[in-house]
Amino acid sequence: MSTLVRIHELTKNFQRGSELVQVLQRLDLEIPQGDFLALMGPSGSGKSTLLNLIGGLDRPTSGSIEVAGHDISKLNDTALGRWRADNVGFVFQMYNLLPALTAQGNVELPLLLTSLSASERRQRAAAALQLVGLSERAQHKPRELSGGQEQRVGIARAIVSDPTLLLCDEPTGDLDRKSGDEVLDLLQALNDQQGKTIIMVTHDPRAAERARRVLHLEKGQLVRESV
Amino acid sequence: MWSLLWANLGRKRSRMILTLASITVAFILFSLVEALQYALVGGVDLAGQDRLMSMHKVSFTQPLPRNYLERVRAVEGVRSAISLNWFGGYYKDERTQVFSYPVLGEEALHDVYPEIVVDPVQMNSWMTERTGALIGRAMADTMGWKVGDVIPIRSAIYFKKDGTNTWDMKIIGIFDNPNGDTNGLYFHFDYFNESILNQDNIGWIGLRLKDKNQAAQIAAKIDSMFANSSAETKTSTEKAFVQSFANQMGNISSIVTVIVVAVFFTMLLVTANSMAQSVRERTSEIGVMKTLGFSSARVTGLVLAESLLITFIGGLLGMLLGTLAVKGVAHAVKQFLPLMSVPSSAYVLGLICMTILGVLSGALPGWQAWQLRITDALRRS
Structure with a gap:
């Protein structure tokens, strides 16, 4: 499999008052296309920071991140935004749906940045909702959905623009076991059947078991890999 | 984008209704004041340019x-x-x-x-x-x-x-x-x-x-x-004569300007506060939109569009109700103020005021939305 994400000597520091916090230290990592990778580690180990950097939500202090051959650390904010819209889908722990919009409206949101017509957007969003099994809840607002359903809408929003890379930050962290399993089933299906490359941050070993590879971070460094 | 704008407007109904009501009332008052000014000094504009008035000095x-x-x-x-x-x-x-x-x-x-x-x-x-x-x-x-x-x-x-x-x-x-x-x-x-x-x-x-x-x-x-x-006589253009006659009632334009500025300044505070509160509540949503690829300019544009939409809905409603009110009042005061009506210039001025107020009240929250870093916004969710 070809390499989709190539990370070289990635360092990220934060300034907290007078103290310099080193979150990631000269980290090297390669993620092949079609991989399902779980990132585990204690709080403050740098998992979410690494996920944010791969997704272009934050900028590295030094080092480079190449995704599909593009060094995203060199893109300006506007180009980075456009790149995210075209290539990356995000799934959040707290779902982060817009409460004023229906499930359909939330899923359509990334498509507002495309040149698709309103009817094409509706069709694409309906197909994504069908894929996550929520067609009949399309016109419901987030507050009318259960946590598991909200997360499935979040996944539909992440995949509606057909990105190559899905970044999931604790996608089951706020769900009960049954709903969590449903979400993991869905992610696994997207990886197996549609070849989506998934990077998932999780504290839950049961969730990590679904991944093809598990990387363990501690104090900003990769300490172990298990398959 | 329209659906997003409308959805955001309707998220806190009571606050939105109160904000709209304050804008509407301000523009009703604006229409009434403009109509009154026109009734008192409107003759100045109608006065002939090729006519002189000659009177005792x-x-x-x-x-x-x-x-x-x-x-x-x-x-x-x-x-x-x-x-x-x-x-x-x-x-x-x-x-x-x-x-x-x-x-x-x-x-x-x-x-x-x-x-x-x-x-x-x-x-x-x-x-x-x-x-x-x-x-x-x-x-x-x-x-x-x-x-x-x-x-x-x-x-x-x-x-x-x-x-x-x-x-x-x-x-x-x-x-x-x-x-x-x-x-x-x-x-x-x-x-x-x-x-x-x-x-x-x-x-x-x-x-x-x-x-x-x-x-x-x-x-x-x-x-x-x-x-x-x-x-001895004092001869002037009819326009100057009508103006001096109108000025006997005080500097009406200045009084009207002061009232309108005070009303609109109060309204600006109300709308700007409402917008700032609304955007502050949506910090994490703005973070999500930026995550999905919405540029800072687009997010700021949405905030400004929302602010303009509120101002225009309230303002147009206010001008409409104000015009109806003036029509009602005009009949009663026809004998003393025959020109009592909202002049067309007031509608143009009203539209300009709506635009300025919309932009000003959305400027600060729009700027904050522009500056918001995604990671900071998502951390607050």
Whole structure:
């Protein structure tokens, strides 16, 4: 499999008052296309920071991140935004749906940045909702959905623009076991059947078991890999 | 994007309704104040550019000798001229004022005031009817008078030699004025003059020029003609005359401007606070939108569009209700403020105010949305 994400000597520091916090230290990592990778580690180990950097939500202090051959650390904010819209889908722990919009409206949101017509957007969003099994809840607002359903809408929003890379930050962290399993089933299906490359941050070993590879971070460094 | 805008507007209904209500009330007030200003000084804009008003240097309440009219007519460059007097007319009760003017040089009335439109047959009849009067359409409608009626008009200023102050007038014609006041009554100077004690005095002279570019020279010439006499004149353009008359009620424009600025400043605070609160509540949502690829410019644009939408909905509703309110009030005050209406310039000014207020109230939250870093926004969710 070809390499989709190539990370070289990635360092990220934060300034907290007078103290310099080193979150990631000269980290090297390669993620092949079609991989399902779980990132585990204690709080403050740098998992979410690494996920944010791969997704272009934050900028590295030094080092480079190449995704599909593009060094995203060199893109300006506007180009980075456009790149995210075209290539990356995000799934959040707290779902982060817009409460004023229906499930359909939330899923359509990334498509507002495309040149698709309103009817094409509706069709694409309906197909994504069908894929996550929520067609009949399309016109419901987030507050009318259960946590598991909200997360499935979040996944539909992440995949509606057909990105190559899905970044999931604790996608089951706020769900009960049954709903969590449903979400993991869905992610696994997207990886197996549609070849989506998934990077998932999780504290839950049961969730990590679904991944093809598990990387363990501690104090900003990769300490172990298990398959 | 429209669906997103509408959805955001409806998220906190009670706050949105209160904000819209405050904007609406502000623009209702704006419409009323603009209409009042127009009613008081609107005549300034309607005043002819090629007309001069010549009156006593002290005040237009001081009389001028009758022969001044002929002398003014003889000045080169004067096309036509008439004189009028302030009669102080009322009907039955002093509270029912009738703006009536004895006219000398009646044959030139239409030439000096071409905006007065009257049936030529009625005009000719009026010229030959000693007690005849021409009344405006608004007066006819308000008082219920019609051609042929004989009405007793009393004067609060003049008395007849027999001690009475009533002039019976027969309505001969009804005039229109497409752009101005039709709440006046014109009658013959001779009918007025023959019965009063202090005869042969006129109030002021209205004159039309052959060339409006000659206004300054002709005004100076007229005033110099009567300089050092017992009744010196002050001649100015009709516009300046109407303006000075309006200014006797105070500097209306300044008062109105102060009121409007105060109202809009308060409204700006209300709307800006509402927008800032609304955007602050949506910090994590803005972070999500940026995560999905919405640029800072687009997110800021959405905030500004939302702010403009609120201002325009409230503002247009306010202008509409204000116009309806003015229409209602106008009927009641027709007799005193015949021009009471929202002028078209007020709608243009209203739209400009809505745009400025929308942009200003959305500027700070828009800037905050622009500056918001995605990781900070998501951390707050």
